[in-house]
Amino acid sequence: xxxxxxxxxxxxxxxxxxxxxxxxxxxxxxxxxxxxxxxxxxxxxxxxxxxxxxxxxxxxxxxxxxxxxxxxxxxxxxxxxxxxxxxxxxxxxxxxxxxxxxxxxxxxxxxxxxxxxxxxxxxxxxxxxxxxxxxxxxxxxxxxxxxxxxxxxxxxxxxxxxxxxxxxxxxxxxxxxxxxxxxxxxxxxxxxxxxxxxxxxxxxxxxxxxxxxxxxxxxxxxxxxxxxxxxxxxxxxxxxxxxxxx
Amino acid sequence: xxxxxxxxxxxxxxxxxxxxxxxxxxxxxxxxxxxxxxxxxxxxxxxxxxxxxxxxxxxxxxxxxxxxxxxxxxxxxxxxxxxxxxxxxxxxxxxxxxxxxxxxxxxxxxxxxxxxxxxxxxxxxxxxxxxxxxxxxxxxxxxxxxxxxxxxxxxxxxxxxxxxxxxxx
Numbered sequence: 216x217x218x219x220x221x222x223x224x225x226x227x228x229x230x231x232x233x234x235x236x237x238x239x240x241x242x243x244x245x246x247x248x249x250x251x252x253x254x255x256x257x258x259x260x261x262x263x264x265x266x267x268x269x270x271x272x273x274x275x276x277x278x279x280x281x282x283x284x285x286x287x288x289x290x291x292x293x294x295x296x297x298x299x300x301x302x303x304x305x306x307x308x309x310x311x312x313x314x315x316x317x318x319x320x321x322x323x324x325x326x327x328x329x330x331x332x333x334x335x336x337x338x339x340x341x342x343x344x345x346x347x348x349x350x351x352x353x354x355x356x357x358x359x360x361x362x363x364x365x366x367x368x369x370x371x372x373x374x375x376x377x378x379x380x381x382x383x384x385x386x387x388x389x390x391x392x393x394x395x396x397x398x399x400x401x402x403x404x405x406x407x408x409x410x411x412x413x414x415x416x417x418x419x420x421x422x423x424x425x426x427x428x429x430x431x432x433x434x435x436x437x438x439x440x441x442x443x444x445x446x447x448x449x450x451x452x453x454x455x456x457x458x459x460x461x
Numbered sequence: 462x463x464x465x466x467x468x469x470x471x472x473x474x475x476x477x478x479x480x481x482x483x484x485x486x487x488x489x490x491x492x493x494x495x496x497x498x499x500x501x502x503x504x505x506x507x508x509x510x511x512x513x514x515x516x517x518x519x520x521x522x523x524x525x526x527x528x529x530x531x532x533x534x535x536x537x538x539x540x541x542x543x544x545x546x547x548x549x550x551x552x553x554x555x556x557x558x559x560x561x562x563x564x565x566x567x568x569x570x571x572x573x574x575x576x577x578x579x580x581x582x583x584x585x586x587x588x589x590x591x592x593x594x595x596x597x598x599x600x601x602x603x604x605x606x607x608x609x610x611x612x613x614x615x616x617x618x619x620x621x622x623x624x625x626x627x628x629x630x
Contacts, residue, residue, distance in 0.1 A: 289482065289483055290466050291466070291481065291482040292465075293480050293518070294478050294479055294480040298478055358521035439535070
């Protein structure tokens with residue numbers, strides 16, 4: 216009788232654990248579906264073979280130089296093709312609430328660390344499609360290029376939206392939306408295949424070229440599979456190291 | 462695809478890899494609005510536009526003669542500035558040459574023609590009047606040794622620049 220009771224209790228405990236795990240998994244799935252429905256999640260796309268993306272044109276497509284005005288109405292252009300660096304185009308608007316956090320951080324001079332050879336270029340629509348009063352309020356001190364034409368050329372579906380352009384090849388290497396700079400940095404890392412943008416640690420200088428190349432290839436394969444630096448799956452049975460620890 | 466800049470009566474067509482900005486500094490008002498009531502004869506400063514073109518990114522904060530940009534130039538880079546002076550300069554000795562120079566040679570450049578000496582760089586300065594407007598054309602090459610190979614590209618840009626009659630301020 217006692218043995219039977221113990222057996223029933225064990226079965227009950229196991230069943231409870233199983234149901235809890237199932238509930239947690241369902242909640243996570245539900246949260247992801249919610250984010251998809253609200254259109255808020257980051258959409259990571261890397262350079263493919265001209266594959267269509269779910270959010271706009273296609274990665275691997277040709278990029279364009281930009282022409283417009285700054286917030287004072289003074290004319291400016293920006294070269295993003297035939298240059299030696301990457302350019303992250305940040306399409307923001309005055310009216311989108313998610314853009315607010317990007318504007319406020321940029322206004323405070325807090326630019327994300329995107330790596331040495333990635334230029335951040337902030338774009339807003341021109342006065343034909345954007346409230347200049349509202350824009351000046353949120354973009355105080357931010358060097359913005361106003362160009363409605365740029366939005367058309369790059370087929371920007373909404374804001375905030377980010378496009379990574381490789382200046383050497385003159386092509387789009389990644390694009391998507393994001394909720395914060397960390398996600399944007401993931402997009403840049405994915406587009407460039409450079410995990411050091413996320414980890415902040417570059418090991419290239421310490422290793423023979425073949426090792427560094429091999430590491431870059433492995434980084435790229437992992438990121439293609441959605442495994443970013445710090446992912447728990449990379450540290451089975453242990454705790455992932457915190458940023459800044461050796 | 463080339464980009465075209467136009468503003469303040471100046472326009473330029475830029476080749477690929479180059480970008481440009483036409484700016485005018487905000488005038489400095491030495492007096493407050495209240496002080497102006499007591500000294501109506503004291504006016505505010507009048508500023509003139511300047512055009513910057515380079516094959517490096519041009520930040521918002523730049524000095525008229527390229528401070529904030531020339532420090533970033535590598536050997537293959539070039540910075541071009543077309544700076545307008547006030548109408549009182551028109552016809553003076555310094556600005557007696559007529560028309561924007563369109564065909565510079567490597568000899569137009571010297572390490573000693575830089576407004577600010579940066580080792581390895583080379584500069585060119587020309588002062589002239591065009592459409593009754595007084596200008597300085599100031600060019601900085603990232604490498605004195607490479608001026609010969611980049612002057613053709615510089616001339617191509619200079620030939621694309623057009624200057625209209627003065628725009629009322």
